[in-house]
Amino acid sequence: MQIKLTKLAHARSGDKGDTANVGVIALRDEFYPVLVREVTADRVKQHFQGICKGDVERFELPNLGALNFLLYESLGGGGTLSLMTDAQGKTFSTALLRMEIEVSDEEAARLGLN
């Protein structure tokens, strides 16, 4: 079944120049392996197609049950150069939580996601 990432994680995002960072945090420890498996750099790049013009890099923080993504060339030049409403990438967090991810029925039942 497909499930929205917002059911599994919360997030915070920010900027470094023209790069947006999105930290995705598992709502419960047992969701973290699902995030690691499903929310890959490739999937995130695809999700932000047309928004993120550069690469996407992923870092794992198992100690916090979290993933950190760097989305290069995403903020219209970044900082004061950007004309975007969200020049600091503050809302990239919830934009990523819109992602649909694949969870088997069995896994969904085990994780109490039904």
Place this chain on the structure above:
Amino acid sequence: MKEKVRIAAGQGFWGDLPDAPVRQVQGGPIDYLMLDYLAEVTMSIMQKQKARNPNAGYARDFVALMKEILPTCVDRDIKVIANAGGVNVPGCAAAVHEVAAELGLSDNVRIGIVTGDDILDRIDELLGRGIELRNMDTDEPLALVRNRIQSANAYLGAAPIVAALEQGANVVITGRATDTGLTLGPLIHEFGWPADDWDRLAAGTIAGHIIECGAQCSGGNCQYDWQNIPDLANVGFPIAEASPDGTFVITKHEGTGGCVNVPSVKEQLLYEMGDPHEYITPDCVADFTTIHLAGDGANRVRVFGIKGRPATDSLKVSISYSSGFKAVGTLVYAWPDAYQKAQAADQILRARLARLGLKFEQILTEFVGVNATHGRLSGEPSSDLAEVQLRVGVRANDRAAVERFTKEIAPLILTGPPAVTGFAGGRPKVEEIVAYWPALIPKSEITARVKLLAN
């Protein structure tokens, strides 16, 4: 040695809640008040102020704040550490000194000042010796924007703050110091952590990172269960309660709103994070993958297990330079067909701009209420939207082009699609763009200077 040192954050940025530092000082026991005033482009604003008035160029808010809190700070032996000095640390210190005198506290206030970060006057000399100050993001050499530079400052770390405290300062004012150094400095001073105790230095750095954005770790901008975060109107700013072994607890004063819990701290840890294995500061390299968090009672989160590595031999330099002009104009279109009307208005505006032959580096149109924050991820808008805000921004090297653009917004009301409003603010303002140039410089090039202001 103290068993616990409590460092309270009072400002997450220049312009944060004015009462927050007052409440930190008065709302319960703390040992240090830490205030971060300097965003990346703040220094250029301060350079401009100083160019007009040699006595200006620092955060004036800080002086007004000190007037309000100094008596309590003296009374309760609370030390203040602030990077409020901007590009005129001595000027800021003199103003605080004057305030202390007015309050009759001259004998009780010892102001330490940290300078040496400002390298604006040394740029040519540095470039001449082959220190290129290449842009960390684009790898371009600084020579490219040399004649447009407005400010240039190296980020100093905790060491000069420690030195000021060792000299007996109870108010330390710096220019461009790292946010994390403002917290780490007092901890090194109090606990005598050795300069190569990388794990503890990393712990103090991470404590600083957690509290440096003020309430953003204590319930503000927190997604986790946001509807149930209590009393944000009365939000408590964070306090790091540190122990000599490098562990610490993040908490806030009793009776304040907001929340400090594991999810709220995790969100802040991930804010503006790059590679979590190496969070590089002048003081150490902190490894965020070693941080452990545990609840420790109501509004208390214990942080432990932190590992660090030796500092690098460079300092980051923050350079600001003039990079053209921009303006943003907005209009609001109402039901029915609000989105279609806004789109039509955008087309009309662009046709007129093209006919005028104006050259822009960029024109960006956003439809607030449809796609301004999440772009195409927002999906197709409802056909029944109550209203849509058209938001058009332009950027150009030529100020005149941007100026002309600002005159094309209001006319759309009488010469474009109907049911339009929201032009109360007059013509959009033309803003000079001050862009940011991050670079590295060898540590050997920068000497921090520390002195105690004579009473």
